[in-house]
Structure formats: C-alpha cells, structure tokens
Amino acid sequence: MYASWTVRHKPKTLGEIIGNPQAIADLVSWLRSWEQGIPKKRAALLYGPPGIGKTVxxxxxxxxxxxxxxEKNASDYRTEEAVRTFAGLASQYGTLFGKKRLVLFDELDGLTGREDRGGVGAIIKVVKQARCPIVLIANNAYNPRLSSLRFYCLLIQFKKPNVRSVAKRLRQICQREGIEPEEEALKFIAQRSQGDVRSAINDLQALAQGKQQLTYEDVSWLAYRDRKDAIFNVLRLIFYSKSCDAAKSAVDMADVDHNMLFEWIYENMPYHLRDLEDLARAMESLATADLYRSRIRQTRNWKLTRYVVDFMTAGVAVAREKTEPAGFVPLRFPERIKTLSRTKKERQTKSKIGWKIKRRCHISAAEAITEFLPYLRVIFENNAGMASGIAKWLELDDAMVEYLAGTKKQAKAIVKAD
Ligand SMILES: Nc1ncnc2c1ncn2[C@@H]1O[C@H](COP(=O)(O)OP(=O)(O)OP(=O)(O)O)[C@@H](O)[C@H]1O
Ligand SMILES: [Mg+2]
Structure with missing residues (x-):
C-alpha cells in the first residue's frame, strides 16, 4: 500500500512547521492567556489558503x-445533537485526567446555510459560553456568512510560506526517504506549488518515490503538466467509471491534448487495473486507439479522432471487470514524454548538424543525418586533427562538435588541434 507523504511526513511538533512565525506566535500567546483565566476572545479564527498548515x-x-x-468539522455539525455535544465539550477546560482541552472546529467554509439547523448561530452561542479555548479554521474568514462570528474571534491570518522554506521542507522529506535531491529540482517543485505545501509534497512523492536521486531533469518537464488534480481526476474517471459516457466525458475535463492524455493513460493504467485480464483487455483497447492515431498521422483524416477517444476512454473503462478501485495510487508522469523532453536538445543539435552538412554536400538534411553522421562520429571520436578540419569546413559550433565527439575532453582536443 502506498502511504501519502503528506501524512507520513506530517509535522509532529511546531518546530517542524514552516512559515507563519507571527501567526503561530499569536496563537500561542492567546492560548497562554487562558492560564490567567478566560480571555476576551474565547475563539481564535485561523484563516488562509489551502495546504499551508493551518490544521497541522x-x-x-x-x-x-x-x-x-x-476535532470537528462542518460535516460533524449537521444535527442538533452534534451541536449539543460540541457545546458540552466546550463547557469544560480540564478533563477528568487533568489534561487541558482544546476544541478545533475545522473547515468552517463547509457550513452551509439552512440545512445545519445549528449553523453559524449555534457556533456563536457555543463560543460565547466556552470555558475552553476554541480554534476555528476557514479558508476565507471574510465569507459574509461568517461575519457575525468574526466579532467573537481573534483573527489570525495564515499566509503561504515562501519558496525557500517550502524547498527546505522538501529537502527534509527527501532526507528521511533516503533521496539525494538537487537544489534546483526542489526549488522548481516549490515554485510551481505557489505556496501550497500539500501539493508540493504530493508532487515530490510522484516524482521521487523509489528513486535515490532527484535531478532537475527529473522534474523540469513538469512544465508539461498543467493541472495535476485535473489529470488525476480524469484518469480515475477513465479507470473506474461504470459507463462509457462518463469515461468519455473525461476527455473534456482534461486540459491536455489527446496524445498527451494517451500517454497518461498508458503510463498509469497498470497501477490501477491490477487484475491481469482486465489490464490485457484495456491494453488491447489502447492499442486499437494507437492504431487510429497512427492512421490519423499518415492520412490527416481527423474524423478518426473520435475512435481514438472512444477506445482510450470508454474502451479502457469497460475493460475493468474484476479490479476494485485502488486506494491511494500516486500519479506517474509519462516516461515516454520524459525521455523526449530530456533528449530534445540532443535531437535539435543533431538536426542542426544535418542542415550544416546539407549546405555543403547538397543532400537532404535527413539523409545527411542517416548517411553521414555515423561516420562523422567515428572520426570525431578518434581523430581530433581530422575532426578539426571538418568542423571548420562545415562551420560547426561548439555544441555540435561536442555532440559528435561524445565527450567534453575529446571536444577540447578537437578545438585545440585547430
Ligand atoms: N507549513 C507547513 N509545514 C510543514 N508541512 C506542511 C505545512 N503545510 C502543509 N504541510 C503538509 O501538508 C499537509 C496538509 O496541511 P494542512 O492540512 O495543515 O493544510 P491546511 O492549511 O489545513 O489546508 P486546508 O485549508 O485544505 O484544510 C500536512 O499534513 C503536511 O504534511
Ligand atoms: Mg485543514
């Protein structure tokens, strides 16, 4: 079973929490003030964007x-009985066992108007009479529905931690997982998460789990991925929906093109469809989709696209007969796309060399690459003097020389031989 790293590496003490030193200090001093008797504000309202550590x-x-x-949250608060329990809890500071009590009412945003009989009014009533500290948490404290409640609360704003502290936390997690990360890689993940620590840790897990090292190259292609939550939901819909229509609707939700979606499905499918026969059927369907894809590439007959979509969504969805929905399965980024982006620069250099040869030898660049390049490679790897002459004649730049020479050392030797 996979454990989510946000749970596995959840801070256990305040010292582990990054960011918001002022907010935490305010919270601590308010809590301390309870030692001197009941303070003016019996509740503290923590607010701020998701995933930045309010609850933790x-x-x-x-x-x-x-x-x-x-701990309570809005869904625990639906009935009057629940409200009464809540009030009862809040009416005592010390417990039977001498421990002091703290009541946390989380995810206040989830309180809906009418259906909770108690609603905000009941919370206010509880807060007014509370004999123990009550912490309330909401994403948006300025939600009009909370306006009357605000008056009774000490407002404490939580802000997004900066990139440096997020990267630092990611580094600690890597250390515990036995992964050696490049600073640049962590910075990149931290930057992309825009202060949402939870999503940064989820990204880190998806990219680094099972690895010993994490390089910038491992993460840089992440730019391909626009919205991971979206793709996550799209894939779940495809793998687990019971109807073809639902699976097909996933395509409209995805903000990636069909080819990219195909790669996502291909990469993640084996981790979801655990039953081998289910998987075989799904692969068959994906293979059919791929056949149409290549036909479209050859014939430019875009009308075939709907068959691609049908086979890679509905076809995959109906393939599942025995597999039960899996619990938490980390999202895997398509390996094939990774490799392509990693070798992109190399491919560019190669095609530029093709153009240089074309200019001198009057053959097509593609032909130059298949016919000439392998020989140039042998020469550049073994004969610096000759290579230097050719490089000059073809007007190759340093990157091209290095590409043909294979190593930096040999490239230097060629430049020197000039
Ligand atoms: N400031 C932080 N320091 C360390 N870890 C953090 C921090 N913020 C979030 N995390 C990680 O992300 C997880 C989620 O954080 P938490 O539940 O506290 O977010 P939240 O601010 O309450 O978000 P929401 O508004 O969605 O409830 C934590 O379990 C922890 O692993
Ligand atoms: Mg929370």
Whole structure:
C-alpha cells in the first residue's frame, strides 16, 4: 500500500512547521492567556489558503502542549445533537485526567446555510459560553456568512510560506526517504506549488518515490503538466467509471491534448487495473486507439479522432471487470514524454548538424543525418586533427562538435588541434 507523504511526513511538533512565525506566535500567546483565566476572545479564527498548515499547526500545538484535542468539522455539525455535544465539550477546560482541552472546529467554509439547523448561530452561542479555548479554521474568514462570528474571534491570518522554506521542507522529506535531491529540482517543485505545501509534497512523492536521486531533469518537464488534480481526476474517471459516457466525458475535463492524455493513460493504467485480464483487455483497447492515431498521422483524416477517444476512454473503462478501485495510487508522469523532453536538445543539435552538412554536400538534411553522421562520429571520436578540419569546413559550433565527439575532453582536443 502506498502511504501519502503528506501524512507520513506530517509535522509532529511546531518546530517542524514552516512559515507563519507571527501567526503561530499569536496563537500561542492567546492560548497562554487562558492560564490567567478566560480571555476576551474565547475563539481564535485561523484563516488562509489551502495546504499551508493551518490544521497541522493546531494538531502540533496540542501535541507539544499535551492538550486533549477534540476535532470537528462542518460535516460533524449537521444535527442538533452534534451541536449539543460540541457545546458540552466546550463547557469544560480540564478533563477528568487533568489534561487541558482544546476544541478545533475545522473547515468552517463547509457550513452551509439552512440545512445545519445549528449553523453559524449555534457556533456563536457555543463560543460565547466556552470555558475552553476554541480554534476555528476557514479558508476565507471574510465569507459574509461568517461575519457575525468574526466579532467573537481573534483573527489570525495564515499566509503561504515562501519558496525557500517550502524547498527546505522538501529537502527534509527527501532526507528521511533516503533521496539525494538537487537544489534546483526542489526549488522548481516549490515554485510551481505557489505556496501550497500539500501539493508540493504530493508532487515530490510522484516524482521521487523509489528513486535515490532527484535531478532537475527529473522534474523540469513538469512544465508539461498543467493541472495535476485535473489529470488525476480524469484518469480515475477513465479507470473506474461504470459507463462509457462518463469515461468519455473525461476527455473534456482534461486540459491536455489527446496524445498527451494517451500517454497518461498508458503510463498509469497498470497501477490501477491490477487484475491481469482486465489490464490485457484495456491494453488491447489502447492499442486499437494507437492504431487510429497512427492512421490519423499518415492520412490527416481527423474524423478518426473520435475512435481514438472512444477506445482510450470508454474502451479502457469497460475493460475493468474484476479490479476494485485502488486506494491511494500516486500519479506517474509519462516516461515516454520524459525521455523526449530530456533528449530534445540532443535531437535539435543533431538536426542542426544535418542542415550544416546539407549546405555543403547538397543532400537532404535527413539523409545527411542517416548517411553521414555515423561516420562523422567515428572520426570525431578518434581523430581530433581530422575532426578539426571538418568542423571548420562545415562551420560547426561548439555544441555540435561536442555532440559528435561524445565527450567534453575529446571536444577540447578537437578545438585545440585547430
Ligand atoms: N507549513 C507547513 N509545514 C510543514 N508541512 C506542511 C505545512 N503545510 C502543509 N504541510 C503538509 O501538508 C499537509 C496538509 O496541511 P494542512 O492540512 O495543515 O493544510 P491546511 O492549511 O489545513 O489546508 P486546508 O485549508 O485544505 O484544510 C500536512 O499534513 C503536511 O504534511
Ligand atoms: Mg485543514
């Protein structure tokens, strides 16, 4: 089973939490003030964007201070009975076992107007009479629905941690997982996550799990991926939907083109369709889609595209007969795309050399690459003097010389021989 790294590396103490030193200090000093009796504001309202550590800060604080933490969220708050329990809990500071209590009411944004009889009004009532500290958490404290509640709360804003601290946290996680990361790779992931620590850690897991090293090259092609959540949901829809229509609708949700989506499906399918017969059927369908793809490439008959879509979505969806939906399966980025982007520069250099040869020898660049390049390689790898003459004649630049020479050392020797 795969454990999500956000859970496995969830901070256990305040010291592990990155960012928001001021907010945390404010929270701590408010909590401390309870030692001197009930303060004016009996609740603190933490607010800020998702994935930056609001919930985990409260949990770590409770653990550091050995508080009894009672966690609730909006869905626990639907019935009047639940509200009464909540009120009961909040009416006592100390517990039977001498531990102090902290009540956390998370994900306030999820409170909907009418259906929760209690709703915001009931929370206010509880807060007004609370005899123990209550922490409330919301993404948006300025949601009009919370306006009357705000008055009773100490407002504490959580902001997105900066790139440097996110990268630092990623480095710690790599260390624990026994992975040696390049600084640039971590910075890249951190930057892309835009302060959302949760999504940065998820990215890191998808890219680095099972590796010993993580290089910039491993992550740089991430730029191909626009919205990972979107693709994640799209794939789940394709692998697990019960109807063809639902699977096909996934294509409209995906913000990648058909070819890219094909690669995503191909790469991830074996990790989802665990039953071998299911997988074989799905592969068969994907192969048929691929056949249409190549026919489209050859004939430019775009009308065939709908068959590609049918086979790679609905075809894959109906292939699943025995496999049960898997739990958490990390998303894998298409290997084939990775390789292509990694070798892109190399391919560019090669084609530029083809053009240089074409100019001198009056053959097509493609022919130059297949017919001449292999011989040039042998010469450049073995005879620096001769290579130097050819390089001059063809007007090759340093990158091209190095490409043909194979190593930096040999390239230097060729330049020197000039
Ligand atoms: N500041 C942080 N320091 C270290 N880890 C963090 C931090 N923020 C988030 N994480 C990681 O991301 C996970 C999710 O964080 P958390 O649940 O606290 O986010 P949140 O701000 O409450 O988001 P939401 O608004 O979606 O509830 C944590 O379990 C932890 O692994
Ligand atoms: Mg949270």
């Amino acid at each position: 800060t409260v949990e770590a604080l409770a653990s550091d201070w050995s508080l009894e933490l009672v």
